[in-house]
Amino acid sequence: MRIVIATCSVDYTGRLTAHLPLATRVLMVKADGSVLVHSDGGSYKPLNWMTPPCTLTESDPSPEQREAGVQAVWTVRSSKSDDRLIVSLHEVLGEHSYELGVDPGLVKDGVEAHLQKLLAEQIGVLGDGHSLVRREYPTAIGPVDILARADTGHVAVEIKRRGDIDGVEQLTRYLDLLNRDPLLAPVAGVFAAQEIKPQARVLATDRGSGAWCSTTTRCAGSTTSTPGCSERKSMVQAVRGRVITPEQEIPDGGVCWEGDRLTWVGAVADAPADVAAELATVPAAPDTSLLPGLVDIHNHGGGGASIPAVEDTVEALQAVTEHRRHGTTRMLASLVTAAPEVLLARAAVLADLADAGEIEGIHSEGPFLAESRCGAQDPTFLIDGDPSLVEQLAATARGHLATMTVAPEVHGADAALDALVEAGALPSIGHTDAASETTRAAVERLTARLAGSGRRVTVTHLFNGMRPLHHRDPGPIPVLLAAARRGEIVLELIADGVHVHPELVRDIIATVGAENVALVTDAMAAAGMADGEYRLGSLDVRVAEGVARLAHGGSIAGGTAHLIDVVRITASGGVPLVDAVRSASLTPAEVLRSRRGGSTPFGALRAGYRADIVVVDSDLQVQRVIRDGQDVARGR
Known part of the structure; x- marks a missing residue:
């Protein structure tokens, strides 16, 4: 070193x-x-x-x-x-x-040790007729985490926090050695982890030597068994700390989950006997807060990857992973204005990512926008409202086109908005120079069309890319505020301290309610990266001191924050933490769920919701992220 x-x-x-x-x-x-x-x-x-x-x-x-x-x-x-x-x-x-020598590796004192202890105490999760031989069973090449006895022989269990190819190889070596012992053979294998990579599952299947994959929550990330992969019973897991629900803060609370669903949320003192027994094994954490997984409905990239430029799912997943490891467990992937053929090509890639459950859908910001308020959108590709393009985009997205930003004054906007509603996507008003009358007519028309459906129009980053409010020429802002206060629409706010002043964020949430505001990042490729030169769509962007601006013209060109940073800035600006968290989780989650019907809810710490949890310290710095009941790797 x-x-x-x-x-x-x-x-x-x-x-x-x-x-x-x-x-x-x-x-x-x-x-x-x-x-x-x-x-x-x-x-x-x-x-x-x-x-x-x-x-x-x-x-x-x-x-x-x-x-x-x-x-x-x-x-x-x-x-x-x-x-x-x-x-x-x-x-x-x-x-x-310094010569550090060979590192002995991580001593299991956290998740792996806890999982080993739980499996040993509940060895029956491996199946009927199993009994524990011992933990840390010694062999010539190292100890096996657990050796169990079954009716047909023995089972060796290798436990990892994250299951990758190296873990499968290690289990295979143990099995080769143990099966040479006539007193133990035949020895089957169980590879147990909170998360198992697809490559590891394929390798274990290919070995076909008694090694199969299992997780402590669900089988290799799937709720169904696959060849060579045996599903096991789930185990309840729990965390403690100050719990932030949509309604309140619980000072000494607990969150329990089994598989990918939350099973209990509440005060430790009020826990029923079975839950209390589980929570008793988890130390109290008064300086830790438990938030629901955050939900971002406006995100153009991060970690060096620009979603509007992706050509394959690997590149797109790079951006998703950057935000996920910082607590954004669900998000839309946002495109920017581009030529129709480019939009369709990008939508096809992102649809694959949505099919895989990595994103919740696609947001298209443009191309039916006002040139005078296009901001960091390339004016070369702005066009009139075109319902046929909406239909093509929706078809290419295969049901994953979630929202689309449209300026209501653009010629053909009404037809494009109607096509969006028919396609099951949500219209979003933004990048607009519309007069108040035009805005009001669009809101009333769309609200009437969506009445009774549970779906609500959204507003793309209120104040940004929008005609400012003036007492003699009010423009769109007061109309949108009034509609949000009535609960008819949801307002996006980029509350990163750059796009909108924290005091204004505080007053907007106090005026319309956290249930009508969705905090967003509008992040671009530089999120989580150093200052430098980047691209947003077809335009060059320069990031200096964390602020992204167009290299030519100087317009703000998206955000560089993670959503947890937005929550932290919002809370420090005077918004109660319960409201700041709600606006970054449940409110945007309800926007997405409104178009998906009976899917499992997410965005709140409530029993029955998806087990998406963010553990933060007293400064709202992320310590742990759990998505669908599985830990998200935090390293890059």
């Missing part, structure tokens, strides 16, 4: 361009070749990094660099792509190297 403390600037080029200006930072070079750039803040996450396989070359600066004060240059090149990390060192303040 090599640690260098230096004044340096850092540039990343390749799949994205990012720049860290001159500052004092910690540079870490690990034995595996990885290079990480850390600051004194930001918790565990580096500002930038390059993962192996990669090569580090140290060189002298060019004459121009030397004149600028650079003393040395590190160039880190990825072996799999054209990505490069360039560190320009101006002054080295300290340097140390």
